[in-house]
Amino acid sequence: MSMVADAPLKNAVPTDQELIDFVVSEARLIDQQRFDEWLDMYADDAFYWMPLEWNQTDPRLTCSLMYEDKLLLSIRVERLKGARTFSQKPKSRCHHVLQTPQVDSRDAATNNYVTWTPMHYLETRLDEQTLYAAWATHHLGVEHGRLKIKLKRVDLINCDAAFGNIQLFM
């Protein structure tokens, strides 16, 4: 199956539709547990950020649920494959429902494109099924003719609630 994730752009500057398709295909790769391909969507210096506070501005001196570079993300992906990853025996599954991503800003000169995507994310394992509501903000850029994620920020509506395990990626 061809995916937007690894497709070269038609032109040097992505269209709004290409940005939207890229964001939608990221969620699909997670849902299908194609984590290696998913990781390839991220730039080498990318970060994945889930704030702990409403409207959090600082990921360094304020705690986050996740603030992970590509090394840590790749560790998560490797861990999911591990023979002794007991919290994933049996494995979790997840499901995204996205609103159509909105292109908030586009700046070809600085190679910065920002989209905003309200979503529901559902994670399930054994008999438990948990629903989360969130907004995903993608900061995208073009590298070698392909879109890459520079920063993905996931703001949970109840970011400061007491959660059980959240095991996959939103």
Place this chain on the structure above:
Amino acid sequence: MIRYAGNAAALRALVRDQEVHRDVYVSEEVFQLEMEHMFPNSWVYVGHDSQVPNPGDYFGTTIGTQPVLLVRHTDGKVHVLHNRCPHKGTRITSETCGNTGKFFRCPYHAWSFKTDGSLLAIPLKKGYENTGFEQSHAAPGMAPVRHVRNYRGFVFAKINDGGLDFEEFFGESLSSFDNMIDRSPVGQLKVAGGVLRYMHNCNWKMLVENQTDTCHPMVAHESSAGTVVEVWKKAPPGTKKPMAVEIIAPFMSPYEFFENMGIRIWDNGHGHTGVHHSIHSDYSAVPGYFEKMKAAYGEARAKAILDENRHNTVYFPNIMIKGPIQLLRHFKPIAANKTLVESWTFQLVDAPDMLLERTLMYNRLINAPTSIVGHDDLEMYERAQEGLHSNGNEWVNLQRLYSPDEAGQTNVAVNGTSEWPMRHQFRAWTKFMTMGM
């Protein structure tokens, strides 16, 4: 079926020298008795006074399952009040924390109270004339927790009048707080960075025990820390080790590392792992920090403070602190099979920001509901909570490195993989559970 209420002998029989009965984890009746006896008889952590810096500031929390408020009174003193209106029981504050000004006002009937809890005013006061109100339970106002102690910023409270006084209860264990606080060049900590809240479907004691369990990291955390080690091996030679790898990789240290690091046992269930070294020993130096410490304390004392590498210090019943990383975990009981874990972080006042950055990274990587290390642990607790319902064996084994003469010994350092601290916690459990019964 009631079997334990008022039955001290039955409760004592749950704890043997080398094993404990599963009912200490799964029985709702035992849990209720913990809330009625063990927690009220103990000095329980409430909060840090930096959470209520100004008069009128309050912070809502629990002692066991009882809601209480930590509040700064107009005279600057910190009080702990039962968070309940003396009229109809309404919880007084609407938020977890905030500033109430000069008085609390109940949102239901507008009874108001000074910030030390005493009754200030009641609307339609005439309605209480000649009713004997002065003799009522409501007249004094919001009930204060009478036994409160602020130890260098850390506030503890004891609900019952009986039991041990503060010094007797903690004894030499307070040295772990001292070390954590002394790591600030001005000897002061401040709550900072936000609190991580993680819901666990297991008994609170499983978490407390796990703080001194040194035989699980290399097994349970092979999935997280083991993967970190494997992935890091593939980094090009000469790559600078990231802070995250420094933090997680030591969890994979071999048994010998944990055997040699030692465990210290104090009275009343307290104790700490990491007598000689710990998983925190090999963190990179933070630029400018030692110079500040040296200027504040002199070189020898500064070195002595920072050479202390206590791993986890358990303060019975339900907190753990990590001095070298300035972190406190609060295991809040909700039900026999449900526990809220709050992980709090502290800033060393007048120290470089990078220390707080490392503290927060540690908290995020190890203690968050999104943490892969946390997933490893919670999976084991929840499997235990389920498995204990098996009738195949009603006893949990705590026998490793047991010695018949250990009961009564205190302030001893032993092999770091010993289950002595857990046996010791259960001796304290029996003591405070049956005290006054």
